[in-house]
Amino acid sequence: MSELTELYKEIQVCQKCILSQGRNHTVPGEGPEDAHIMFIGEGPGFHEDRQGRPFVGAAGNYLNELLGRIGLKREDVYITNIVKCRPPGNRAPQPEEIQACRPYLDKQIDLIRPRLVVTLGRFSMQRYFPNASISRIHGQPKRVGSVIYYPMFHPAAALHQPRWRPLVEEDILKIPDLLAKLEEIKEKEPEPPQAQQLSLF
Ligand code: URA
Ligand code: SF4
Numbered sequence: 001m002s003e004l005t006e007l008y009k010e011i012q013v014c015q016k017c018i019l020s021q022g023r024n025h026t027v028p029g030e031g032p033e034d035a036h037i038m039f040i041g042e043g044p045g046f047h048e049d050r051q052g053r054p055f056v057g058a059a060g061n062y063l064n065e066l067l068g069r070i071g072l073k074r075e076d077v078y079i080t081n082i083v084k085c086r087p088p089g090n091r092a093p094q095p096e097e098i099q100a101c102r103p104y105l106d107k108q109i110d111l112i113r114p115r116l117v118v119t120l121g122r123f124s125m126q127r128y129f130p131n132a133s134i135s136r137i138h139g140q141p142k143r144v145g146s147v148i149y150y151p152m153f154h155p156a157a158a159l160h161q162p163r164w165r166p167l168v169e170e171d172i173l174k175i176p177d178l179l180a181k182l183e184e185i186k187e188k189e190p191e192p193p194q195a196q197q198l199s200l201f
Helices: 003-012 046-051 058-069 095-112 122-128 155-160 162-172 175-188
Strands: 037-041 078-081 116-120 142-144 147-152
Touching: 003 095, 037 095, 037 122, 058 155, 058 162, 078 095, 116 122, 116 175, 122 147, 147 162, 147 175, 155 162
Parallel strands: 037 078, 037 116, 116 147
Antiparallel strands: 142 147
16 A cells, blocks of 8 residues: 555544544545645535545636646646545634644655645645735745745635636646746756745745
């Protein structure tokens, strides 16, 4: 069994926070173990909790569509969330829940070692840019070593706020350039990057 599969099993029985009480399924994340791109969302919603898979509801359909616009398939990327169990009524994850769940995300990053980390929404942005405002920094890549961190609005927010949609679409269209840049970085630094566990700024 791969270490990632072992981690999924561990998450499946986790009771480290109160979100364990209302869940139907844990939603650890999915995608290739050697993915170069990792998307980090907020937390499972209704459909994700039913199916145990990330981004399978309306926000997921929109994310798939956005990926399609830049020639990526969902299967090409790794997709996960800040918390692995659904917050009741889709409320925001609380700081103690994010904290309790954090070691799982740390481990995923350690195992996958992505070169491009795309944060979707405020909660995953805060992991890397703790005091930033998403309306100010969305769409601005930050390179640290051989990893690029790229904050975007959450696709669900864009679905609810039509005025954010063009911003999300503009931001996703910048990803091919970031990937080209990463190819250059990779030629110079062929080793996959070490995970950045601490917030950066
Ligand atoms: N929104 C998220 O942040 N994550 C999901 O998995 C689904 C919707
Ligand atoms: Fe465990 Fe994370 Fe689920 Fe909380 S949200 S019970 S920490 S897996």
